[in-house]
Amino acid sequence: MKRKITLKQIAQELDVSISTVSKALRNSAEISDDTKQKVQAFAKLYNYRPNNIALSLKNRRTNTIGIIIPEIVHHFFSNVISGVEHVANKRGYNVIIGLSNESFSKEVINMEMLANGSIDGFILSIAKETQKLQDYHHFNETMSQGMPIVMFDRVVAEINCDKVIVDDFNGAKKAVEKLIKNNCKSIALITTNDYVSVGKLRTQGYLEAFEENGITAEPKLILKIDDTLDNETQLDVLENEIEQLFKSNKSIDGVFAVNELYALLAMKVATKLGLEVPEDVQVIGFTDGVLSKHSTPRLTTVRQHAHRMGEMAAQLLIDKLESEYDTIDEEFQTVVIPTELIERESTK
Amino acid sequence: MKRKITLKQIAQELDVSISTVSKALRNSAEISDDTKQKVQAFAKLYNYRPNNIALSLKNRRTNTIGIIIPEIVHHFFSNVISGVEHVANKRGYNVIIGLSNESFSKEVINMEMLANGSIDGFILSIAKETQKLQDYHHFNETMSQGMPIVMFDRVVAEINCDKVIVDDFNGAKKAVEKLIKNNCKSIALITTNDYVSVGKLRTQGYLEAFEENGITAEPKLILKIDDTLDNETQLDVLENEIEQLFKSNKSIDGVFAVNELYALLAMKVATKLGLEVPEDVQVIGFTDGVLSKHSTPRLTTVRQHAHRMGEMAAQLLIDKLESEYDTIDEEFQTVVIPTELIERESTK
DNA sequence: TTGTATGCGTTATCAA
């Protein structure tokens, strides 16, 4: 077991000083060609690579991005990470992940853990609990220490930082308009509680589409699901709620769901109740997920472009990190990623 | 913008030496209660936290685990990461990810990037291209530098390190036995090319189940798919191949697929050809994925326990990292995670 | 009880 070789060791072997070795390896003009050759050959032989940690300490930058997300076992978030990683790697950065698990305290702890020198900046999406508690002190604290943050998807107006969001409002609106144009007369909405920012925006898009088309929204057609409990055991509960929605509103001929699972369950329930999709009920979901691609019938969805969001977030962050004049550049931008309606088989 | 405070700054403010501050903060008995109080109060006020990078350099350990996987947008891998993260965090480690994208060179580059001091050890699953090329020098090199590696799922016998694998062979065997017991007479196999280690093992399990039951395997019932091309555009090609399989073997009444997608497509094709699942054809897949949970009918699968694999890999790695006598402990183990047959609606 | 010196691996400044 041979430890990685250091400048010091090379210097000793070659009987020169450490700084000479350092300069030789960086091809400094100060060093004679002779020594350079000698040093470089030796370094190559022993596969010398500068130690990242030492560099980080010296340069006060780690070339590492921290990403904090609520969960990773989720198509949307893993896609975002993939986008972040793509840009980060291309620009010479590593990515370190922290999972909040939708918990406020884990989010805080994770951020503190990483903020102590491990990373140069954060990309994050806020945990549900944090959104609920509306306690954002940890974001402000890290930023006041000069560590930039880019928020994506689940953002919050109170924090002044770069943001990347999906056009939830218009995405939802366009989806509902599509249903209206397709002649749906009774369009249900399956959404989450309002404290989830994206759920709220998508709900507003639904309402706006109604308004612009002179339709009055009926509260009984709106099902708000408490998604603090959306794990496996709750699947039946969920399905049941949706079934009740259908049963007490036989008129329903269109459904807009704010995520993939709700949309799929809506299709399932509809089929179970003897309705055909899309003949009797048309369904649209809001997602990048895989379920919709492989469901029967395949689900029409509003695409979020998660991968692109990740790329954009990474780009914003790294640009900020590498902007020399960080005093001037203290204006933040919010990039809106347009959605795209992917028409598949669950709509006419 | 106030930079994070350092020992040096505290020392200056309080007019004591750096080492006094350091000791006071670690509650050393050497320091008077008076100074301790003073220092600790000040540190608390300014929210002092030791700089991770400096600690890493000093201690020659980063408390960070590197994880290299072929892709992250995949239920199996994101589940593994989640397991790794769970254990790692609990034991005070961070997780940094690198994606090989199934490419050999990206795998090598990523590992080199992280091996230069950024992490203490690797958890990884080998890229398809690497398996194909059978070039494993980068694994041996990192290990010879004293950096431990734990491989999971896609492992390779040539490399001597800790491994965590699914019991692919027996999982597949049990699945096929289940089909046999359920009275299937003509069981097809949809698998990958042999260089994918897990595909190979699952194929062997299929064959073994046949043999033990005195059934002769028919080559024409085995469909090997070139999964270097399994992106979106190839979906139709894939479906077509499976359709041909069914058409040229009308007798098929059972299918075992080595992954989720193949199983789902088999069900889709069967349905399209007028066959009912599970009445006419029974289908079992090999997966932890979400598709199977929400398909119609819901797919019977061999569960891999990806999350547990991640936990186990992290545990093995951290145990190794923290074992004092690393000379003694130079024996490697291979942990086999048992599979579990989840019976759902695609089998009788 | 406190402080000084050293080292982790690197680079940059300045002196030789």
Next chain:
DNA sequence: TTGATAACGCATACAA
């Protein structure tokens, strides 16, 4: 052309 020294932030052996 080369080398000694300091600094990044921290911990610790040793000296005072």
